[in-house]
Amino acid sequence: MKPGDWLVVVLAALLIGALYAHFWTPGAPAAYALIHAGDDAARQVALDEHRHLHVEGPLGTSQVEVRDGRARFTASPCNDRFCVHYGWLDHAGEVIACVPNRVVVQLVGPERDFDAINF
């Protein structure tokens, strides 16, 4: 196969993965973010105002951007910066961790909805 063929196959695989994630994860919008730093208690952050947060970890400062119901790492003192490359979190239940710097960002949904109420 030529390089272009491989590209098509890789793009197809990525597309399928993305579609799978899109259609099969419960897609509730998040109500707020919980930001854990080391062993400290998690900090609750609203997602409706645009903010740049500086979160201290053992390696240094991780930067988290919050806006429009989404959150992402914009800078990190770790080596591979996987957390930054991950991009935006925008669904309730999504979690991204910078393991080396021990910073975790977690999106939390509104009150869980029910299919039926018993009384």
Place this chain on the structure above:
Amino acid sequence: MTRRRLALATILLALGLLAGCSQQEPYSETLLAFGTLVDVTIYTDSPEAAQAAIRAVDEDLRFMHENWNAWRPNTLGRVNLLLPTGEWFSSGPSLLPLIEQSIALSEQSEGLFDPAIGKLVGLWGFQSDSAPEGPPPDEGQIELLLEQAPRMTDIQIDGIRIRSTNPAVRLDFGAFAKGYAVDRVIERLRELGIQDAIVNAGGDLRAIGRHGNRDWRVGIRHPGGDGVIASLQIAGDESVFTSGDYERYFDWEGERYHHIIDPRNGRPAQGVTSVTVLHDNGAEADAAATALFVAGPDDWPRIAARMGIDKVMVIDADGGIALTPAMAGRIRLEGDEPAPFTLRELP
């Protein structure tokens, strides 16, 4: 080039499959039956099939409500008219399985669930769809009915013919018809090829299958008002039935009188606020919720064991929560500070 086309075809095929999956969604309709709202939710990729199934269910529910209401001129009305004669007569065939299952459940519950006390229910005014305004009935009338002691076991069945050996028997399936009807509805949905559904009849429900790629989520409302006190996840086939003193009642001279009548003393059962039963069969769960409510805060575990029910939550008159071990393994108490509970082993 051919390979590239093959790759493109693969992508398109994958897209088509995913699009097919994504179209599955819950389809929901609310029907009016048994003096309450019946929500039918079907998880399906064919809204047309769901609509057709719900039409069929609607007809079934109308038939059942017309025929099983104890206080109308219908199949059950005729039975209630003929029972006091003591003679054998032919019962409507739709009613026989209901009567047979009631007798069995009444025996299992030591008579704490007993649809034969229709006259007591009528005396208190809880026979109609709307709650009465009082006053409570005359003591003498209650005592008279207690002496006559109507029981489900007074009914004899021979083929399609039945009779009562006690003229005071009057059938009222208020504590049972909903559960029985929910079972029939689920049966009908399955016949029509529906595998994932929830049928919620005025707060009492049975769920089959799942909600797509997750379990069904059921919230249990706080007996004190709004909000959810606990929740359950259901996959497969289970019923959740609650009997509560807040469902139908009247206040008279500072005292509250609710609709769950204790057949032993002819008065609203005391000591419990609500009983929630999780069980596979809806009719059994319905009868058990009533029987355990009547049994009271001390005796309910014994009656639950007799009836083969192992998942129970009881909230007593003081708001204390008791769970069976099997229920504690399934239920999740909700709220920022979930309420404390006590474990009650079954004998």
